[in-house]
Structures are given as structure tokens and as C-alpha cells.
Amino acid sequence: MGAKKKGDKEKPLEKMTVVELREIAKQIEGIVGVHGMNKAELLTTIREERGIAEPPKTNSSVDTKKVKEKIRALKAKRGEALAAKDKTIATRLRRQIARLKKQTRRAA
Structure with missing residues (x-):
């Protein structure tokens, strides 16, 4: 097989x-x-x-510092939405945060 x-x-x-x-x-x-x-x-x-040369590392176009700043801002907005008991906005923000976290993991 x-x-x-x-x-x-x-x-x-x-x-x-x-x-x-x-x-x-x-x-x-x-x-x-x-x-x-x-x-x-x-x-x-x-x-x-x-005797194989190591392939060059690809530079990702994602700047992790900027992405993490966005995540912090979105977390603050999500906290406000949860305090206002607006679950739909809080859910949308949670999903955006999750997507951004994936980007930072891929960049690393």
C-alpha cells in the first residue's frame, strides 16, 4: 500500500x-x-x-503590534457592549477578536 x-x-x-x-x-x-x-x-x-541551504523566511505582511492594538481596542468595545447588554454587537466583536488572534498566530 x-x-x-x-x-x-x-x-x-x-x-x-x-x-x-x-x-x-x-x-x-x-x-x-x-x-x-x-x-x-x-x-x-x-x-x-x-548541504542544502535553508529557505529564506517569508516576511508576513501582518504587523503584530498593530493587530494587538486593534485587539485591545475591540476588547474595550466588547466590554462596553456587554455592560450595555447588547449581545449581538458583543458577539460580532468577539469574532473579530478571534480572527485577529489567528492572524498574529500565523505571523509568528
């Missing part, structure tokens, strides 16, 4: 699971402590041994 064909290409290292990366690292001499490494450590050591 999981057997590879001759024409199949090896998928990129970033897309591989930790188990697959450990199998590759075991085959390379000079790498010790494979089972104690996490995915990031495995990727860097395999790249170093193979």
Missing part, C-alpha cells in the same frame, strides 16, 4: 513527518540522538549534512 514506485519523487523535507525525517537521519552517518530531536532540529541537521 505505502510502497514507492521508481518514478516517485521524494517529497520536500518540510512536508515530511517527524517519523520520516528520523528514518532519513538514521541513514546519515554522523547524526547522533535522532530520537531525541524534534522536527525543527531534524530539518536543520539533515539540511546541514546534505
Whole structure:
């Protein structure tokens, strides 16, 4: 079922699971402590041994400081809406806050 064909290409290292990366690292001499490494450590050591340059980090267009300022402002507005017992506006603001938090997590 999981057997590879001759024409199949090896998928990129970033897309591989930790188990697959450990199998590759075991085959390379000079790498010790494979089972104690996490995915990031495995990727860097395999790249170093193979001589692959690390891909440049993509700069996200999201400025986390500005997004966090928006979140603080929305939280204040949501507090006012809850105090005024306006649940519909409070719900909308809560959803906006959740979306903005997702943006900050993706940017990190």
C-alpha cells in the first residue's frame, strides 16, 4: 500500500513527518540522538549534512503590534457592549477578536 514506485519523487523535507525525517537521519552517518530531536532540529541537521541551504523566511505582511492594538481596542468595545447588554454587537466583536488572534498566530 505505502510502497514507492521508481518514478516517485521524494517529497520536500518540510512536508515530511517527524517519523520520516528520523528514518532519513538514521541513514546519515554522523547524526547522533535522532530520537531525541524534534522536527525543527531534524530539518536543520539533515539540511546541514546534505548541504542544502535553508529557505529564506517569508516576511508576513501582518504587523503584530498593530493587530494587538486593534485587539485591545475591540476588547474595550466588547466590554462596553456587554455592560450595555447588547449581545449581538458583543458577539460580532468577539469574532473579530478571534480572527485577529489567528492572524498574529500565523505571523509568528
